[in-house]
Amino acid sequence: MATLDIKDLHVTVDTEDGTKEILKGVDLTIKDGETHAIMGPNGSGKSTLAYSIAGHPKYTVTGGSVTLDGADVLEMSVDERARAGLFLAMQYPVEVPGVSVANFLRTAKTAIDGEAPKLRTWVKDVNGAMEKLSMDPSFSQRSVNEGFSGGEKKRHEIMQLELLDPKVAILDETDSGLDIDALKIVSEGVNRFKQNSDKGVLLITHYTRILRYITPDFVHVFVDGRMAEQGGPELAEELESTGYDKYVSAARA
Amino acid sequence: MTDTPVGDAVETVESGTIRSHLNPPPSYDLADHPVPVGTEEVWRFTPLKRLRGLLDGEPSEARLTQENSVPAGIEVSHITAEQAREIGEVPPSERPAALAVSLAGGATLVDVPAEAEIDEPMVVDLSGDSVDTRVWGHTVYRIGNHAKVTVVVRHTGSATYCSTTSFLVGDGADVTILSLQDWADDAVHLGRDAIRVGRDAKVKHTSISFGGDLVRMHANVEYDGPGGEAELLGLYFADAGQHLEHRLFADHTAPRTKSRVTYKGALQGQGAHTVWIGNVLIRKVAEGIDTYEENRNLVLTEGCQADSVPNLEIETGDIEGAGHASATARFDDEQLFYLRSRGVSEKEAQRLVVHGFFNDLIRRVGIPSIEDRLLETVEAELARNVLKES
Numbered sequence: 117m118a119t120l121d122i123k124d125l126h127v128t129v130d131t132e133d134g135t136k137e138i139l140k141g142v143d144l145t146i147k148d149g150e151t152h153a154i155m156g157p158n159g160s161g162k163s164t165l166a167y168s169i170a171g172h173p174k175y176t177v178t179g180g181s182v183t184l185d186g187a188d189v190l191e192m193s194v195d196e197r198a199r200a201g202l203f204l205a206m207q208y209p210v211e212v213p214g215v216s217v218a219n220f221l222r223t224a225k226t227a228i229d230g231e232a233p234k235l236r237t238w239v240k241d242v243n244g245a246m247e248k249l250s251m252d253p254s255f256s257q258r259s260v261n262e263g264f265s266g267g268e269k270k271r272h273e274i275m276q277l278e279l280l281d282p283k284v285a286i287l288d289e290t291d292s293g294l295d296i297d298a299l300k301i302v303s304e305g306v307n308r309f310k311q312n313s314d315k316g317v318l319l320i321t322h323y324t325r326i327l328r329y330i331t332p333d334f335v336h337v338f339v340d341g342r343m344a345e346q347g348g349p350e351l352a353e354e355l356e357s358t359g360y361d362k363y364v365s366a367a368r369a
Numbered sequence: 370m371t372d373t374p375v376g377d378a379v380e381t382v383e384s385g386t387i388r389s390h391l392n393p394p395p396s397y398d399l400a401d402h403p404v405p406v407g408t409e410e411v412w413r414f415t416p417l418k419r420l421r422g423l424l425d426g427e428p429s430e431a432r433l434t435q436e437n438s439v440p441a442g443i444e445v446s447h448i449t450a451e452q453a454r455e456i457g458e459v460p461p462s463e464r465p466a467a468l469a470v471s472l473a474g475g476a477t478l479v480d481v482p483a484e485a486e487i488d489e490p491m492v493v494d495l496s497g498d499s500v501d502t503r504v505w506g507h508t509v510y511r512i513g514n515h516a517k518v519t520v521v522v523r524h525t526g527s528a529t530y531c532s533t534t535s536f537l538v539g540d541g542a543d544v545t546i547l548s549l550q551d552w553a554d555d556a557v558h559l560g561r562d563a564i565r566v567g568r569d570a571k572v573k574h575t576s577i578s579f580g581g582d583l584v585r586m587h588a589n590v591e592y593d594g595p596g597g598e599a600e601l602l603g604l605y606f607a608d609a610g611q612h613l614e615h616r617l618f619a620d621h622t623a624p625r626t627k628s629r630v631t632y633k634g635a636l637q638g639q640g641a642h643t644v645w646i647g648n649v650l651i652r653k654v655a656e657g658i659d660t661y662e663e664n665r666n667l668v669l670t671e672g673c674q675a676d677s678v679p680n681l682e683i684e685t686g687d688i689e690g691a692g693h694a695s696a697t698a699r700f701d702d703e704q705l706f707y708l709r710s711r712g713v714s715e716k717e718a719q720r721l722v723v724h725g726f727f728n729d730l731i732r733r734v735g736i737p738s739i740e741d742r743l744l745e746t747v748e749a750e751l752a753r754n755v756l757k758e759s
């Protein structure tokens with residue numbers, strides 16, 4: 117089982133003009149096998165939520181709790197969170213010059229599993245994952261994300277998702293910058309991951325496009341650092357036609 | 370990071386006889402190279418007190434233990450200092466080299482005949498067993514026209530060592546040199562590799578410094594004719610208390626010559642100090658040359674100092690390309706976060722980043738038979754220092 121439980125989460129960042137509160141009490145529970153979509157305007161704090169769950173040092177949690185199957189996530193270091201079963205596919209994956217994709221994946225897999233993967237099956241798994249995501253085998257010898265196109269970076273994120281096989285995946289705008297073919301390829305990767313039992317998915321997006329390929333169980337509207345509305349897949353369709361105005365003005369009021 | 374185009378470089382007005390002010394005229398006369406007091410431009414970064422009196426110039430008969438692996442076709446012999454001079458070695462331009470030449474009791478001459486193509490590297494293993502042993506070293510490599518050869522010199526153990534080596538590279542020759550300073554923690558080493566590049570010849574020189582209390586290495590190139598190319602690479606890792614200094618000099622003495630300098634260093638621990646001086650002189654005659662020098666430092670902890678000084682002096686207006694870059698950075702938090710978010714521990718993530726930082730340079734050393742061993746040495750150095758889980 118895998119349950120990610122976020123309660124009344126408050127997060128600040130330090131800016132040049134002092135401390136700024138970005139998350140203002142977020143509540144969200146992702147249970148076994150559930151897919152939640154979060155939609156919201158630019159700057160509403162979606163990435164902040166994703167990074168805070170993953171433990172990025174830039175963000176300070178000032179209140180609330182995050183637990184994974186009851187374990188206190190906020191107490192864990194960044195790498196402990198990953199080893200506990202959290203995965204964040206980043207909106208802007210980071211380049212690591214001189215470190216090959218192959219080396220990076222093997223190191224990460226070894227860290228997550230606590231032992232080195234069996235060489236034969238591992239090579240097969242990596243090649244298989246690359247093939248399914250239509251990535252050229254030459255990628256494994258390239259430096260992590262260096263010179264990758266936007267779409268290649270996103271596919272590389274989903275490849276890691278499939279190989280590292282976490283309990284809960286947070287996908288921060290994995291769909292942005294993808295053409296329709298790449299969007300399908302990436303969505304299929306996420307769906308393969310979801311098919312394994314008990315996986316939770318938190319999908320952050322601006323567009324309903326990806327929700328045609330990855331069906332959410334719940335859709336949340338995120339405005340000004342907290343959830344403004346919750347519904348089923350039909351809420352996404354409604355947002356597509358009406359936008360966030362209604363929620364933004366409500367939040368201002 | 371600063372990328373300085375030609376326009377911003379220090380330009381000297383005079384021509385012909387003018388010397389780069391950072392590289393005094395060569396002389397065998399010790400009187401021309403007084404004992405430094407530390408304020409001299411060329412000595413100001415070096416902690417003279419830690420030289421164990423080496424620059425006093427006390428004679429010594431002691432030698433490093435030497436194991437040579439000499440491929441067939443290469444001749445090794447002993448010559449007098451006088452003969453080394455006659456052969457046309459690159460004369461000393463600083464006190465340490467002048468001392469080594471006068472006190473080493475003659476030189477080792479390594480002869481590679483013209484047109485010899487030697488695939489197997491010549492490996493010279495030098496080791497010492499005590500810093501109390503003072504050693505002077507003097508070597509001349511004479512590489513014939515169109516010869517192809519690889520030379521690896523490895524320094525290990527403890528010593529107080531001062532050496533000068535000339536590489537006289539014939540026309541059209543192709544030479545790859547690696548000098549590895551893998552000393553024990555207490556060693557002191559002042560070394561100079563001086564390379565004269567023949568017409569259309571190609572030289573790649575790599576200096577790798579890990580060990581030693583104080584290591585100060587020169588890599589100098591000059592050109593004997595047009596069309597010569599030199600690639601000078603370097604990699605260093607300074608731990609707490611270590612002083613590692615690399616001084617480069619590309620003296621463009623002939624037209625259409627090329628120099629490429631890339632040095633990368635990492636520093637860690639209280640008092641780790643590295644110095645990189647990249648001097649490039651483009652003489653009046655050196656029209657159509659192309660030079661680029663680059664130094665990058667990665668500072669891993671507090672309490673380290675990386676000095677990086679590029680100098681470009683230009684006496685001709687007709688240049689193909691000239692530039693330099695120098696950058697000193699700390700660990701990139703975003704890189705570390707990315708790696709750690711994949712389950713990799715903090716130390717392991719740091720090790721990966723440093724490995725990546727050095728990796729491209731190691732791939733460029735160009736000695737396939739020792740590349741793996743080199744990578745192992747680097748990995749071992751990283752494991753010893755960066756991988757210490759706290």
Ligand SMILES: Nc1ncnc2c1ncn2[C@@H]1O[C@H](COP(=O)(O)OP(=O)(O)OP(=O)(O)O)[C@@H](O)[C@H]1O
Pocket residue numbers: 129130131132136138156157158159160161162163164165174207
């Ligand atoms: N380091 C920082 N310094 C100052 N402001 C910051 C910092 N990090 C985040 N913010 C601010 O916090 C707010 C939320 O940013 P966040 O990236 O979480 O938004 P988002 O919902 O993901 O937006 P987008 O849809 O554009 O990706 C923004 O107003 C942003 O400018």
Ligand SMILES: [Mg+2]
Pocket residue numbers: 162163164207288289
């Ligand atoms: Mg965002």
